[in-house]
Amino acid sequence: MSAAADRLNLTSGHLNAGRKRSSSSVSLRAAEKPFKVTVIGSGNWGTTIAKVVAENCKGYPEVFAPEVQMWVFEEDINGEKLTEIINTRHQNVKYLPNITLPDNLVANPDLIDSVKDVDIIVFNIPHQFLPRICNQLKGHVDRHVRAISCLKGFEVGANGVQLLSSYITEELGIQCGALSGANIATEVAQEHWSETTVAYHIPKDFRGEGKDVDHKVLKALFHRPYFHVSVIEDVAGISICGALKNVVALGCGFVEGLGWGNNASAAIQRVGLGEIIRFGQMFFPESREETYYQESAGVADLITTCAGGRNVKVARLMATSGKDAWECEKELLNGQSAQGLITCKEVHEWLETCGSVEDFPLFEAVYQIVYNNYPMKNLPDMIEELDLHED
Ligand SMILES: NC(=O)C1=CN([C@@H]2O[C@H](COP(=O)(O)OP(=O)(O)OC[C@H]3O[C@@H](n4cnc5c(N)ncnc54)[C@H](O)[C@@H]3O)[C@@H](O)[C@H]2O)C=CC1
Numbered sequence: 315m316s317a318a319a320d321r322l323n324l325t326s327g328h329l330n331a332g333r334k335r336s337s338s339s340v341s342l343r344a345a346e347k348p349f350k351v352t353v354i355g356s357g358n359w360g361t362t363i364a365k366v367v368a369e370n371c372k373g374y375p376e377v378f379a380p381e382v383q384m385w386v387f388e389e390d391i392n393g394e395k396l397t398e399i400i401n402t403r404h405q406n407v408k409y410l411p412n413i414t415l416p417d418n419l420v421a422n423p424d425l426i427d428s429v430k431d432v433d434i435i436v437f438n439i440p441h442q443f444l445p446r447i448c449n450q451l452k453g454h455v456d457r458h459v460r461a462i463s464c465l466k467g468f469e470v471g472a473n474g475v476q477l478l479s480s481y482i483t484e485e486l487g488i489q490c491g492a493l494s495g496a497n498i499a500t501e502v503a504q505e506h507w508s509e510t511t512v513a514y515h516i517p518k519d520f521r522g523e524g525k526d527v528d529h530k531v532l533k534a535l536f537h538r539p540y541f542h543v544s545v546i547e548d549v550a551g552i553s554i555c556g557a558l559k560n561v562v563a564l565g566c567g568f569v570e571g572l573g574w575g576n577n578a579s580a581a582i583q584r585v586g587l588g589e590i591i592r593f594g595q596m597f598f599p600e601s602r603e604e605t606y607y608q609e610s611a612g613v614a615d616l617i618t619t620c621a622g623g624r625n626v627k628v629a630r631l632m633a634t635s636g637k638d639a640w641e642c643e644k645e646l647l648n649g650q651s652a653q654g655l656i657t658c659k660e661v662h663e664w665l666e667t668c669g670s671v672e673d674f675p676l677f678e679a680v681y682q683i684v685y686n687n688y689p690m691k692n693l694p695d696m697i698e699e700l701d702l703h704e705d
């Protein structure tokens with residue numbers, strides 16, 4: 315095959331869409347051996363991303379193996395296994411109802427079997443389950459496998475506060491980037507247009523174009539006509555915003571539930587964005603400030619989550635019902651997870667460890683409301699009292 319012939323000219327609607335820094339070229343080298351892709355996770359976002367990935371793997375057989383495995387945490391749904399329902403009716407009736415999934419997406423309840431001979435793993439589970447999943451995967455994933463984390467959260471432990479992509483790299487010894495954006499799953503699943511950001515560092519042991527995963531391969535894997543992808547390098551920036559906007563969204567839900575309206579919600583988002591950026595500067599100096607403003611994973615995700623995400627809904631119900639966070643999550647989400655409830659605790663623990671709680675009054679206020687029943691109506695004072703700009 316000639317050099318020209320072995321390059322795929324992906325349609326302009328594919329690689330060329332939008333402003334893109336990483337993929338000025340529209341050509342993508344056919345893989346020597348098509349990359350085999352597995353998605354770990356089958357919740358609301360897990361299933362949506364699996365649909366996106368399966369559509370592209372079917373569309374680009376020169377680059378990807380058409381069959382995509384999706385690891386499913388098996389559940390019994392009215393006497394039927396969820397995996398059987400997905401594989402026969404091509405719907406995830408519990409976590410993404412009324413969306414038809416591609417028939418090349420195969421649900422697999424066996425985690426280890428789902429990553430057999432895999433080249434690319436897309437992690438997409440609620441982040442509290444990641445340590446157990448990584449533990450199970452240890453020894454079953456080759457070091458040349460590449461990964462993308464779609465999770466939003468942090469891991470806080472003996473190593474301090476860690477990005478989930480770094481945690482995956484450390485636990486499994488594989489290169490891992492991240493995908494994050496203004497992406498309410500059901501809207502993406504319904505193929506309403508949105509943008510996202512993928513961030514990935516090319517590893518030192520990169521084996522070459524056509525043999526290994528690079529920015530163009532990642533763009534081909536995730537970009538759809540209805541899901542426009544920007545590929546950048548700032549893994550830390552997109553991950554910090556993805557994790558922390560869930561905490562800010564809880565604050566928005568509280569003031570909305572109290573009936574304070576749009577001004578109060580905007581004030582929470584303003585303060586929240588400032589704290590997100592400060593958190594990045596203090597603990598992940600490698601993150602880039604422009605990521606927060608320019609990328610979908612930045613302020614756009616903050617806006618969409620505060621407008622219509624699950625975290626804001628749970629917090630709103632807490633305010634209107636007086637019920638605790640866990641009751642509200644259970645009542646509203648049918649097994650899905652409002653990640654901000656866990657992230658605000660992780661952030662609090664980390665900030666306490668490093669004596670920085672007072673630098674992040676909104677994050678701390680959200681934590682105190684969720685875990686220690688502080689009155690939400692005191693939120694403005696809780697932010698003001700600790701305001702760094704006061705004399
Ligand atoms: N849903 C959304 O709109 C978006 C979510 N995200 C992020 O993606 C990540 C995954 O979220 P979703 O897919 O929405 O999950 P989800 O919130 O729908 O959670 C349900 C999933 O958790 C699984 N699960 C329950 N118990 C488990 C266990 N013990 N071990 C492993 N898995 C278990 C369920 O089987 C199900 O697949 C989260 O970090 C979330 O913040 C990111 C963008 C959009």
Ligand SMILES: O=C(CO)COP(=O)(O)O
Pocket residue numbers: 466495496497498499560563615618619622623624625626651652653
């Ligand atoms: O991350 C999300 C949108 O990008 C979804 O936010 P929620 O988890 O609050 O629904």
